[in-house]
Amino acid sequence: MTMADHACTGKCPVIAHRKPYYAELRAGRSYLWCSCGRSQRQPFCDGRSHEGTGFLPVRYTAQADGEEVLFCGCKHTSTAPFCDGAHSNLPGGYSDATDGADVPRPDLVSADATGVSRVDGRCFAVSPEHGADLSLRYALRTIVGPSLGAEHQSQFHLRLEDGETPILAAEGVDTILWIMAGNGTIAIGDRSFAVTAPCGAYVRAGEAFRLAAGTPLRAYVSACPAVEALIELAEMPAAFDAAWPDRVVSIDEEERTAMGPRWFQMLVDKRIGSTTAAQFIGHIPRSRAEMHRHLYEEALIIMSGEGIIWNETSAARVGPGDVIFFPRKHLHSLECIAPEGMDVVGLIHPGDNPGVNY
Structure with missing residues (x-):
């Protein structure tokens, strides 16, 4: 997917927000998602702003109390009303972190005797062959x-x-x-x-x-x-x-999906029978992603390159063979410090799209 994939040949929706909107829903309640991007009640339709635009709201009825969803904010999703990661490939949609004062730079933690570096909450990095x-x-x-x-x-x-x-x-x-x-x-x-x-x-x-x-x-x-x-x-x-x-x-280069300056390829997913978990390989250029969260758990294997996993109050170095575990909804960022970039393999569950974050 590239920016060209989202070039509009006719009327385009307004990009209300470059990231999705997190929401917890009530079972049986219907929600009208704004598809035009003009609503004053984002991410929901306000009943009037779409008039004359050719866009209509999309209804979604919650399946369970507390159901967690990410409603699309850029309005270019192919899985309406939910985010599919399309915002990363829109102009201004992908953002790396900066060296500004708003970017946390906590101290690096050291690995323990088993090769585990524990950072915020239940997040950690581990060197599997340490002491083996x-x-x-x-x-x-x-x-x-x-x-x-x-x-x-x-x-x-x-x-x-x-x-x-x-x-x-x-x-x-x-x-x-x-x-x-x-x-x-x-x-x-x-x-x-x-x-x-x-x-x-x-x-x-x-x-x-x-x-x-x-x-x-x-x-x-x-x-x-x-x-x-x-x-x-x-x-x-x-x-x-x-x-x-x-x-x-x-690995098949023809199957790559762009995510801003990064890319990923789905490996094991619903195409071969895995419906609630997905495996992917991805490349990260020398950069630091902005702080973000996922609705899935993720285990990330470092194939090549070196980096730093940043949390709110602690950080840890990672290198080839290491695994990083990210809990659901845990705020984090992965920085690649290798000039040649970093290759990673991820396993997400429950979920099927590593391009979705908030």
Whole structure:
């Protein structure tokens, strides 16, 4: 998506606000979202400002008490009435942080003995191989999970030097893998797929998987919703959901989506069966994003480059292999300090669009 994608050939809506509007709704109540951008009651229609514009309000009826939504403020969304990230590609829609007085510059925290740097609230960065026994043929470490403060997803760091892993499953929930290094195969039920880093892989709830190393493998294994641990099975269940036969996704430059000066590519998402969680790869040029929040939990793997994760009262350095965990609605910013930029892989849940923030 580029600015050209939003060029108007006729009448255009007014950009009421470059970011979406956060709202908590009441079950059964209908809300009329302003599509023209002229309403004096943003983000809602005021009943008169759209007259003669050709734009009509969009009605949305809340499904539950306390339902949290982000109503589009730029009025260029393709998922009306909700934000789809289109504001980032409008003139003036994307903004990096500045060095002004309004930008927090808290002290950097140090990692503890386990490689974890704890910043604000439940946000943290972790170096998964810090202090690891590298003589082990196979190792699995929990790096994100309920006991560490996550509510919606878990992540495990997997290292396999040779041979095979045990048969693994996340009981009752989906599993999404990121193969960081190496090559080999992943068996899912009675099917087998080649994996060559870097790539993503998807295992549906009720299925199990086993990795076999051609060369030493490094992988990050996410479970959504969160589980405390992966379980080992004595035998591989035959279960494989053939309705979703494509399970391995590679990087494809043709699939990139612009987000201001940044870009991302969706990997594992609803196109291959994952409906509540999504995996993506993205590139961040040397810059610092403005402080923002998400309605989803996010675990971000640093593929290359170095940076700093900024919170309101603390910050931490991150580098290749590190993972950052962002709780829902947690104010933060990621700065890339590497001249060549930074490549990251993210896992969001619950959610399907990493371009949406507020």
